[in-house]
Amino acid sequence: MSQESPQPARPAVPPLKIFYVPGVTPGKWIARWTDRRGRALQALQADETQVLEDLRSGAADLVFLRIPEDGFERPSDLHAIPLYREQPVVAAAKDHPLSAFDEVQATDLAGENIMDAGELGTAATALEVVASGAGLLILPMSVARIHSRRDVLTRPVHGVAGTRIAVAWLQSTEDPDVEEFIGIVRGRTANSSRQPSAQGEPSKKVRKSTAKAPASDSRAAGGKGAGKPGKAGQGKPKAGKPGAGKPSRRRPGKGRG
Known part of the structure; x- marks a missing residue:
């Protein structure tokens, strides 16, 4: 077997x-x-x-x-x-005069010791140095939030490279x-x-419009009654108002009958 x-x-x-x-x-x-x-x-x-x-x-x-x-x-x-x-912020020791401001311009930091985060190692290490009062640090707000400390304040800073x-x-x-x-x-x-x-799957919009195509074609061919068997006058336009679609036969000065 x-x-x-x-x-x-x-x-x-x-x-x-x-x-x-x-x-x-x-x-x-x-x-x-x-x-x-x-x-x-x-x-x-x-x-x-x-x-x-x-x-x-x-x-x-x-x-x-x-x-x-x-x-x-x-x-x-x-x-x-x-x-x-990303929004840049400046980080400073908690007792720094920046604590009096909600946000600052780059020109407000003139004369300050702006440290390079890359030279200090990780962002956590750099903020530890900031807490000591050695200087200020500019870094993205999202990074500052990750390594937030009670002894460090941050303020949005404008006019610096972001x-x-x-x-x-x-x-x-x-x-x-x-x-x-x-x-x-x-x-x-x-x-x-x-x-x-x-890709390769027809969208819902295409499928929907395709399904309606036959009905649209039948209306274009014979009006509302087109395509319905067993009705007299199939394919003929419905009777409308007298004289519809024809030049008016009213004579000047005559009212409507």
């Missing part, structure tokens, strides 16, 4: 891997992805200095990164879409789910013709 050979198991599809820098909150996009797609998704926070390396090494399929508001040059091997501008959050992925990627997720980030609906998952 012959036995059927077992079918080889299909390889499991790995999760879509998304890395994001501190200050980015991708939860709303992940929720929409979960509602639409069956593929698992893995989201991890990454170091700002390493996030592009993670993308190029294949550790991430796409990344959310921080770029300068002006003057950003996209690397030739990447696609990148700027998403939104930052933007962008999403980036490799130009060489062939994974359609990367484009699917990018569409979600850009606000496309599940039925958008630009979404890979919706």
Whole structure:
């Protein structure tokens, strides 16, 4: 008695891997992805200095990164879409005179020691130095909120170079789910013709208009009564008002009969 050979198991599809820098909150996009797609998704926070390396090494399929508001040059091997501008804030020790203001201009900081966050290491370390009173620090509001401290105050600052959050992925990627997720980030609906998952499926709008086409054609051919069997005068226009569609026969000076 012959036995059927077992079918080889299909390889499991790995999760879509998304890395994001501190200050980015991708939860709303992940929720929409979960509602639409069956593929698992893995989201991890990454170091700002390493996030592009993670993308190029294949550790991430796409990344959310921080770029300068002006003057950003996209690397030739990447696609990148700027998403939104971040509000910069100035951080100072709690007893600093900035506590008297709700927000400040860059010119208000003249003469202050503005420290470089990159030279101080992590944002948490930089804010610890700020708390000591050694100087001020300008950073994105979202990052300042993550590392907020009771001994440090922050105020929105205007007139300084800002930052933007962008999403980036490799130009060489062939994974359609990367484009699917990018569409979600850009606000496309599940039925958008630009979404890979919706391509090849007729849209609801097309199906609806196609269903109505025969009725529209019959009305154009013979009016309201066209296409209904068993009625006298089929295809003939209904009688309207006397003289409708014909030149008036009334003589000048005569009233209506």
